[in-house]
Amino acid sequence: MNAIARLRTLPFLVALTFAVPALAAPKASEAITKPVKTVVQSVRYEKDLKALENLGSDQQGLFLLGDEWTKATDAQRKEFTQLFQSLFAKIAFPKVRENFKNLDSITYDEPQVTGDKALVGSTIFINHPLKKQEMKLKYAVEKVGSGWKVVDVSVLGDSMLTGIRDDQVRPLFKEGGWDGLLGAMRAKNNELGSVKLK
Template sequence: MHTRLRSLTLLASLVLCMPALAAAPNEAVAKPVKTVVQSVRLSKDDLALKQLADEEMGRFLLGDDWAKATEAQRKEFTKLFHSLFAKIAFPKVRENFKNLQSITYDPPTVEGDKGNVSSLVIINHPMKKQEMKLKYAVVKDGSAWKVLDVFVLGDSMLTGIRDDQVRPIFQQGGWDHLLDMMRKKEAELSKK
């Protein structure tokens, strides 16, 4: 689990290591991506986390079990997920900002309450230049757009988290076990 978590953290850090989007035809669709990126760059993690589509992420990660949870369980899951994501991924994102060369974006595409923002990220590591194609999935949440997922070369960050971490832990003991494991990991990371 830790190896996969590290891989997902690296993926998330590369996904988020970019400057703000250039003006796009549908700025409202691109806005949450820009806010996440700038907030992480400026160490304003709470603002970045507010741009995530919490309900949609929860439904995706836990499927039918999301609706079966109590309101308190869903809130605690979201809080712990945010904390773990910020403590694991965001410091690596900030580190990768040092190697960012450029980013180019395609205009956002929108279909109903769902949208996508595609980009090409060029990371200029001291030993190797790297080009990554990214696609951000955003969803409309009320009147605002929120970031739901990131795809790198077609691979979904949320699918990896769901299949390699959340679902296996949940299947071992349901909501109580999942939240307990998340609390323990969060406490471990808080000590560092």
């Protein structure tokens, strides 16, 4: 499968939701859950740029590319981040909005904090006219500077970033290094066309 075909199958099938844990200390809980709430509300109401600002792009890049991320030039990291966020907004966000059309209710877990990392669990209930559905999600959040950023989300234990890394990023990088990876991402981004982010 060539690089462009792989990008067509990016597994961005994820529904984002926000969390308000009841048992954590109010200030700590608020700081941890704020970026999750902001991402979800922003995507839901088509404020995609605001949502992207609350994602940990450098942390995502490091997870996806490992040592290659630290060896990359500033220009390579910058372009990867821009392309990854653009593809994410064009592919994932419309699917999230579609899921929210039938959002019924959400329950939340207490954040599990370990140093500068935290996990926020939640269950969303989708009340579709044809089928009711329950989805369990867990968000990986990391402290970046003085705030927190959303880095990953797992659905039923499957990490979104792990799937993207193993199925797309690593094969593309192995095939063509930074030039091949960025070239495939540029091509996919152009194929999806111009989407104005608000």
